[in-house]
Amino acid sequence: MPRKFDEIYPTNDKHQRFDNRNTAFGRARRAGVSEYGNLEKKAERIKNNIPGFSLVDYAFSGAALTAAQASHSGRGEQNSGFYSWSPLGVTKVPDGVEKWSGPPDEASTIVRKAGKYYGACDIGFTFLDKKWVYSNGNDGKPIVFEEVEAPYVNDEKSVIPEKCKYVIAITVPMEVDEMMYAPTALNPTSSMGYSRMPVVAGSLAEFIRGLGYKAIPCGNDTALSVPIAIQAGLGHVGRHGRLITWSDGPMVRIAKIFTDLPLAQSPMADEGIIEFCEVCEKCAKLCPSQSIPYGPRTYEGFSEANNEGVLKWYCNADTCNDYWREIGSGCSICFRVCNFTKERGASHEAVKWFIKNVPFLNKFFVWSDELIGYGEMKDPREYWKKPLKSN
Ligand code: SF4
Ligand code: SF4
Numbered sequence: 001m002p003r004k005f006d007e008i009y010p011t012n013d014k015h016q017r018f019d020n021r022n023t024a025f026g027r028a029r030r031a032g033v034s035e036y037g038n039l040e041k042k043a044e045r046i047k048n049n050i051p052g053f054s055l056v057d058y059a060f061s062g063a064a065l066t067a068a069q070a071s072h073s074g075r076g077e078q079n080s081g082f083y084s085w086s087p088l089g090v091t092k093v094p095d096g097v098e099k100w101s102g103p104p105d106e107a108s109t110i111v112r113k114a115g116k117y118y119g120a121c122d123i124g125f126t127f128l129d130k131k132w133v134y135s136n137g138n139d140g141k142p143i144v145f146e147e148v149e150a151p152y153v154n155d156e157k158s159v160i161p162e163k164c165k166y167v168i169a170i171t172v173p174m175e176v177d178e179m180m181y182a183p184t185a186l187n188p189t190s191s192m193g194y195s196r197m198p199v200v201a202g203s204l205a206e207f208i209r210g211l212g213y214k215a216i217p218c219g220n221d222t223a224l225s226v227p228i229a230i231q232a233g234l235g236h237v238g239r240h241g242r243l244i245t246w247s248d249g250p251m252v253r254i255a256k257i258f259t260d261l262p263l264a265q266s267p268m269a270d271e272g273i274i275e276f277c278e279v280c281e282k283c284a285k286l287c288p289s290q291s292i293p294y295g296p297r298t299y300e301g302f303s304e305a306n307n308e309g310v311l312k313w314y315c316n317a318d319t320c321n322d323y324w325r326e327i328g329s330g331c332s333i334c335f336r337v338c339n340f341t342k343e344r345g346a347s348h349e350a351v352k353w354f355i356k357n358v359p360f361l362n363k364f365f366v367w368s369d370e371l372i373g374y375g376e377m378k379d380p381r382e383y384w385k386k387p388l389k390s391n
Pocket of ligand 2: 238
């Protein structure tokens with residue numbers, strides 16, 4: 001009998017809804033600490049000819065954020081751009097036509113196919129668990145639930161209708177080859193993910209509105225993405241605190257949509273990922289700021305930047321963020337070195353089968369991964385000489 005979410009990730013009485021202002025970025029902002037993308041330091045690195053920090057490299061990763069920035073969606077600007085809580089007016093149920101109706105499993109099939117067409121790696125469905133919704137947004141306004149017809153945001157609060165009790169979790173891809181150049185300004189994968197998220201989530205939200213239902217598309221805003229993605233059956237959380245999917249490892253970013261369209265819940269993803277992380281501590285060993293814990297999962301976080309009270313591994317988001325500022329770029333070493341960061345292919349599928357079914361071999365796979373040298377950083381001076389590698 002597969003275990004339920006609460007059996008794998010129990011919470012204790014310390015757990016409460018997370019305040020979006022307490023992310024490491026939010027805390028650094030409040031403390032008046034500069035962003036890691038400081039222009040003066042960028043110029044210094046470019047002039048000093050540091051590999052992976054050339055003008056070309058900075059322009060490449062910077063431009064990957066274009067769709068997110070220019071659409072005013074950002075990494076998850078609540079109720080902004082493609083993450084608008086109101087219809088964008090692209091689709092509409094014509095006057096005199098009834099809204100779509102069908103059984104939840106048919107709705108899930110349709111939404112999954114449409115979302116994948118718009119660019120998702122995978123799509124999962126779950127019932128809304130309010131404990132993952134932020135208590136307050138980045139703007140400080142409380143996020144509340146009310147018996148209202150449509151979602152809205154005013155000067156005092158952000159209101160999610162009680163009837164929006166279904167959540168669609170969406171993963172979009174990040175590329176393995178480019179990730180191998182982390183930690184440099186050459187790695188555009190996170191930014192590209194942030195540009196894909198609003199395109200997929202915004203398009204899918206408009207699709208749902210075109211069927212006659214409400215849709216609240218979100219990036220990093222409004223709710224914690226990782227537990228929702230797990231409840232929607234997309235994967236499990238690894239030692240580095242990122243979602244690990246069976247198909248693409250941690251090489252995904254997550255968007256989500258709250259809706260009143262009744263959807264059939266997805267089954268939990270197969271277990272085996274947590275058990276693998278229990279014997280593999282590669283990311284903990286190689287994290288330059290030692291922000292990733294060793295040993296078993298706990299209920300204790302490092303600071304208010306963690307949503308503690310859930311049984312999992314907590315990444316020290318503050319020291320991680322300090323390191324980003326030190327190197328002048330996002331780090332992502334934990335993504336690069338993770339044993340689940342692999343291009344798709346038959347041999348890796350075979351290993352995953354053993355991880356799911358024969359866990360006592362996990363130590364062997366940890367050992368062989370290191371022996372083969374997976375996850376080693378590539379030379380940034382070589383990137384532009386090579387043809388683009390597709391996953
Ligand atoms: S991003 Fe870098 S510093 Fe942060 S946890 Fe991962 S490896 Fe450590
Ligand atoms: S590197 Fe190893 S321990 Fe860390 S998340 Fe990946 S599989 Fe788990």
